[in-house]
Amino acid sequence: MNFKEIENNSRIREIGSIYRRLDNSDWRIEVKLDPRQKKESFSISQLTALARRRVLNAVDNHNPAGYKSSITIGDTTQWEHRQIGECPITSVAKQGDRHQWSFCFESNDIVYYLPQIELARVLFFHYAYLSRLAMIPGGLSEEFDIQENEAEKYAKVNILPTSSLPKYVRESLELRRLLAWVLLDKDARRSFESISSYQLKEGSDVGNYRRWSFRFDPPVLNHVSLKLCGHFDRDRRAFFVYEIHDVKNLVHTGPEQIEFFDPGFRTPMSAKGVGAESNPRSAEQPLIDDEELPKNEGKDLIFQLPSINFSFSNPTYTTRTGMGNRLSSRTPDTSEAEESQNLEKLEFSTDERTIRGQLPSAVFNVLEDHSDDLHHYIHRFEAFAEMVEVLQDKGCVILESAIKKLPAMAGFSKFLMTDGNPRCLAFRLLRIRGQNFVLLEVDTSDSKTKLSTLLLKQPSTDFDWKKELYLLEKLLVKSSLVWPKKYLDEIFPSHYDRIPHPRTNSFNKTFLEPHSIRRWADRLYSYLN
Structure with a gap:
């Protein structure tokens, strides 16, 4: 990330007060x-990128500054509020900030x-x-109206029409x-809202x-681990x-299933011959202008930042819904190629x-x-x-079973479902009569796309399935979401088959009647002989 009006290899030494003009x-x-x-x-919009001892406009390679440590938090209600000047490390206590x-607390006698x-x-x-x-x-x-059903552990978050929640966050x-x-x-909401409360109580007007x-x-952050x-x-x-890199084992005490209702969202229905919209573009050289605002149009440029690794011990399941459907169309942007060639000359705003x-407009990509x-x-x-299970009854032995997320790829969208959740693939490695086969099933329940079950015969004993x-x-x-025929012909010559699915209910594509499941299994079993 390169900021305008900053020298190369500038290191953040101090982070001070927040302020604004009264008007x-x-x-x-x-x-x-x-x-x-x-x-x-x-601008406060740059807080995502600002951590002590981090290097901005880096030309040379810089390792993260400081000594590394890992702690597990006990009880944040016991943490003390102290000014940095009270730190017993002399060089820290004398800083301008x-x-x-x-927060002052003890962990492992430190x-x-x-x-x-x-x-x-x-x-x-x-x-x-x-x-x-x-x-x-x-x-x-x-910005949000929340309807919660505690009995069903479900909540609906209505994004109000006046909300300025960015599109890339919704997606x-x-x-x-x-x-x-x-x-x-x-507890998280109480913590977030305490920021504005302290600002009102402790902020002062000077000039x-x-x-x-x-x-x-x-x-509270009980049992949360930090690196x-x-x-x-x-x-x-x-x-x-100086900086926190990892937050592990965060607990969500709210509903398990959360539906974001977005009045501006329309479920895309792909038109024949029309490609999917690409993800926002990435770049390395453009400048961030901290004094200007971004236009309310065009794509977002992505600036990669050092990642913050996050994990919840009980991650919620969120969906995004909206008003009906829309026909997806994408026309080539004639200026995109020219713009890409001149990115190093452009200035962007991350506000x-x-x-x-x-x-x-540009955005920071930081959360993993x-x-x-x-x-x-x-x-x-x-x-x-x-x-x-029906195949098992017929003598197939399951050697390995897994569900995997399709890999995220810049410039492509089909690794995501239309509600923003990952598109998954079910994997089964099975054996019958001494021969190994793999079954692959991809979730296409969000669209009219029909992708057959793929059956692959293991071509050799030392075959690297993972790779x-x-x-x-x-x-x-x-x-x-089309099985790549050229690749399959090359790696599995005459050792793969695409088996069509039975008909499903148009309202629930994950449900099949028992007799349909048996016919599906019988048809697939015939390919194993």
Whole structure:
């Protein structure tokens, strides 16, 4: 990521107070860089990218600064609010941001000083929209209407027509799951809304500005594990945190199933001969202009940031629904090729889109969700699983069984269902009469696409299924859910078959009558002989 008006290899030394002009609602945050330079603040929309000792506009290779540490949190209600200047590490206590707030707690006989804005950055500030909303009292209620059914562990989140929630957040499973946690986990929401409460209570008006030392109440975070890097003083047994890299075992105490109702969403219905829309483009060289706003049109450019690895111990299942269907169409953008060739000359804004904006829009890609959520998708393959059970009754032995997500690929969309959830593939390695076969079934219940069950005969005893199946999955995504015949002819010559499915109910494509399942199994079994 390269920011305008910043020298190459600039390292973030200090992160100070948040402020705004009294006649303006746009908040900024004080940031001191090394080497010292004219630019000393960033828009609050850049919080996603701002961590102490991180290098901006890097030309050389830079390893993450600081000593690495891993901790498991006990009880955040016992954490103390202390200013950074109280840290026993002398060089830290003398910094210019010593009046900013940190959390102080002990773990493994080491006293940790965790800057509060760093924890909030990792938990909440993954995009400009939430960074701004956190500063507004009652902001969540103005954007979302929630209908919760506690008995069924279900909630419907209505995205209000006036909401400015970005399109890429609505489409992203990871960002949507994190937003659901903020909205529906009572403790997480209390923590998020404490940000604006502290701002109202402790912010002060000085001259033409309102200034505030960032502060909030943390979520409980019992048994959550963090991977950190920072300044460790062995003699004083003190650790000052620069950056959090991993958040593991986060708990969601809200509903298990969450439906986001998006009034602007239409389920796409692919037209014949029309390609799927591609994902936002990626780039490395364009500049981020921190002073300007993005236009309310065009695609988002993606800036890759050092990832924050997230995982929930009980990940929610979210869906996105809307008003009916729309015909999907995509016409070539004649300016796209020319624009791609000149990306290094362009400037982008990572703030929220607005009709007043002048620059193309860009977003930060930072969150990697490693939650174990495959159990949410097992129900999509109930009929397939029942058919395999019939094969077992006929003498087939199941050697391996798995459900996998199709690989995410930039420029292609079919690895996702239309509601934004991952498209999955069911895998069965089976043996009959000394010969191994693989069955592959892909979930296409969200569209009219019909993809037959694929039967593959193992071509050799030392065949690497893991490697070849991954390549097959990528080709499947690239071909918009068509089994790649050229690849199959090359790797499985005369050793593969595509077996059509029985007819399904148009309203529930995952359900089959028992007699249909038996006929499906009989037809497939005939190919094993």
